Amino acid sequence: MDSKNTLETLENVRESISFYLSEGVKNRKSDFRTFTLCTSTDKPAGRTVVLRGYNRENGIITVHSNFHAEKIIEINKNSNACCVFYSKAKKIQIRCFGRAEVNHNNDKSSKAWSNMSDMSKECYFQKPYPGNVINNYDSFSKNVIDRESDSFVVINIHIEKIDWLYLKREGHRRANIFINQMSKDTWVSP
Numbered sequence: 001m002d003s004k005n006t007l008e009t010l011e012n013v014r015e016s017i018s019f020y021l022s023e024g025v026k027n028r029k030s031d032f033r034t035f036t037l038c039t040s041t042d043k044p045a046g047r048t049v050v051l052r053g054y055n056r057e058n059g060i061i062t063v064h065s066n067f068h069a070e071k072i073i074e075i076n077k078n079s080n081a082c083c084v085f086y087s088k089a090k091k092i093q094i095r096c097f098g099r100a101e102v103n104h105n106n107d108k109s110s111k112a113w114s115n116m117s118d119m120s121k122e123c124y125f126q127k128p129y130p131g132n133v134i135n136n137y138d139s140f141s142k143n144v145i146d147r148e149s150d151s152f153v154v155i156n157i158h159i160e161k162i163d164w165l166y167l168k169r170e171g172h173r174r175a176n177i178f179i180n181q182m183s184k185d186t187w188v189s190p
């Protein structure tokens with residue numbers, strides 16, 4: 001992060017968020033590499049996922065997942081989602097609120113599939129599907145074939161609002177960032 005960014009202006013906060021989320025995509029060791037993806041139907045649910053893409057211009061977070069997973073059923077019922085990132089080292093929490101869109105057997109999923117390693121692809125050929133009860137811990141198999149798996153999906157979360165929190169001994173700092181309405185960006189009491 002640029003040392004001139006002292007996180008004292010809302011522009012600095014925007015820039016910092018973009019920097020860390022972009023870094024999370026590229027750098028496996030970044031604290032922002034994984035986050036908790038939260039969905040909400042009858043009951044709330046959260047799970048750790050890998051940050052596969054971040055489009056800073058449009059505020060889109062990308063995740064890879066399995067079409068048969070519970071989270072897809074939930075997103076199809078209610079597309080509201082929240083992505084919670086936290087870096088203990090940077091003392092920064094970033095909560096992104098938006099709408100999730102599931103891409104299955106389309107251009108976006110095919111493009112992502114073609115860029116994936118064989119090892120990553122393997123997971124998407126697993127049977128039975130995720131979440132099914134099995135007799136033993138290893139009672140599942142993978143029948144790998146050389147084409148895009150029907151189980152593969154790309155989830156794009158279109159961020160509307162970000163709640164940013166920076167923990168600081170002298171006083172915490174909190175801001176709300178509105179992806180498409182910069183004029184609404186504001187400091188919030190922490």
Ligand SMILES: Cc1cc2nc3c(=O)[nH]c(=O)nc-3n(C[C@H](O)[C@H](O)[C@H](O)COP(=O)(O)O)c2cc1C
Pocket residue numbers: 034045046047048049050051063064065066069070071072130131
């Ligand atoms: C470090 C880590 C990274 C993970 N990354 C993903 C991921 O990118 N996509 C995914 O679908 N599940 C990922 N998982 C598994 C999920 O946390 C979760 O167990 C699984 O997706 C089933 O969730 P669901 O039943 O709510 O759909 C990851 C788990 C861990 C611990």
